[in-house]
Amino acid sequence: MVQSMPQNMSGLGELKKRILITFLLLAVYRVGIHIPVPGVDGSALAAFFGQAQNTLLGLFDMFSGGGLNRLSIFALGIMPYISASIIIQLLTAVIPELERLSKEEGAEGRKKITQYTRYLTVAITLVQGIGIAIGLESMTSPTGTPIVYQGGWAFRLTTMITLTSGTVFLMWLGEQMTEFGIGNGISLIIFAGIIARLPGALINSFRLISTGETSLFILLLVLLIMVGVLVGIVYVERAVRKIPIQYAKRMVGRKLYGGQSSFLPLRLNTAGVIPPIFASSILMFPATISNFSNVDWVKQVASYFLPGTIWYSILYVGMIVFFCYFYTAIIFDPKDIADNLKNHGGFIPGIRPGEKTKEYIDRVLSRLTFWGAIYISIVCILPMILIKQFNVPFYYGGTALLIVVGVAMDTMSQVQSYLISGQYEGLMGKAKLKGRRF
Secondary structure (H helix, E strand, O other): OOOHHHHHHHHHHHHHHHHHHHHHHHHHHHHHHOOEOOOEOHHHHHHHHHOOOOOHHHHHHHHOOOHHHHOEOOOOOOHHHHHHHHHHHHHHOOOHHHHHHHHOOOHHHHHHHHHHHHHHHHHHHHHHHHHHHHHHHOOEOOOOOEOEOOOOHHHHHHHHHHHHHHHHHHHHHHHHHHHHOOOOHHHHHHHHHHHOOHHHHHHHHHHHHHHOOOOHHHHHHHHHHHHHHHHHHHHHHOOEEEEEEEEOOEEEOOEEEOOOEEEEEEEOOOOOOHHHHHHHHHHOHHHHHHHOOOOHHHHHHHHOOOOOOHHHHHHHHHHHHHHHHHHHHHHOOHHHHHHHHHHOOEEOOOOOOOHHHHHHHHHHHHHHHHHHHHHHHHHHHHHHHHHHHHOOOOOOOHHHHHHHHHHHHHHHHHHHHHHHHHHHHHHHHHHHHHHHHO
């Protein structure tokens, strides 16, 4: 009993060490958010972003944790890496060489794909960096103050190199967090950026109550609704459809293998948070263009696509449903599942192996995707209704809420895994000690 305690404590000590490393690396990220790129008027930039919250700039600023608002060295955040990962994932489905690397080469193939993703991240960041630098030179605050003190190629190159270096450093920081910390580092960086806005939202809420623009009852009602939404998100994100799998018995030498029962888990929300991100990015283009245009008809058209309008809501839901089916079809191939089951002697009771199995899985997945798309649409539309009807400074959109809950659940699962492994080591130590006594 005494000898088993150090093993159990060592597992707990490893968990504490990983949590500490995670917090330290996240602290480095948050410090970098406040280091600005040289040559920019911070107050003029903040005033410009004050009127751009419902545009692509506001969306990117949310994912960068406020870094774009300040034009910090981490202004682009980790989004270029996310974009590169999605692009590589989509290309894997259409380029045979990438598909072979991901399926046949194993760990080495995945390492090469990760390397390609890093190269593409740098390329995307360089393009975005020079684009932001050129765009900033033509921007002014609402009062007419230029955002850039002195433009030119010196400012453009400095901004491009600084922003690229910041994103590459964040990418490295996320990988270190994944390897030596707890949870997925890239997801935790986005999580920290979104959570960092919570104090500002609370301050705005109290300010509205103190000035009489909203009542305490309305705020409590909204909080109650949001608690219900959080519970609903946790429940749905854990929901799976378990398709029973039976393995046929087979003789290998003198031993009998197979005959076991298992199940194929299909998530209700297979596509995750990608559909609302894609839909938001596309629908915010008109508002972004109108922000840089002085043409009246452009501003008139863009006004129909602002968050909260009926046209925006209809198109938003339609695009979410479309991208749910599209992205699910990219990342989940029923044919591969059916072929793997057939090759390993598995089958779904009552369904023939091969093509019939593929059709059955595809039919079940289509139904799940439909209800998953409805669920995501409700979560993403609800904040707009709260803002429009109750004048609530609800700073987090549905996408951010899905990310926060998903990352929190994934991180807690890893923490529980470490705790269980520590208990398992303690039990193994007890078993060894009893063995010695005999």
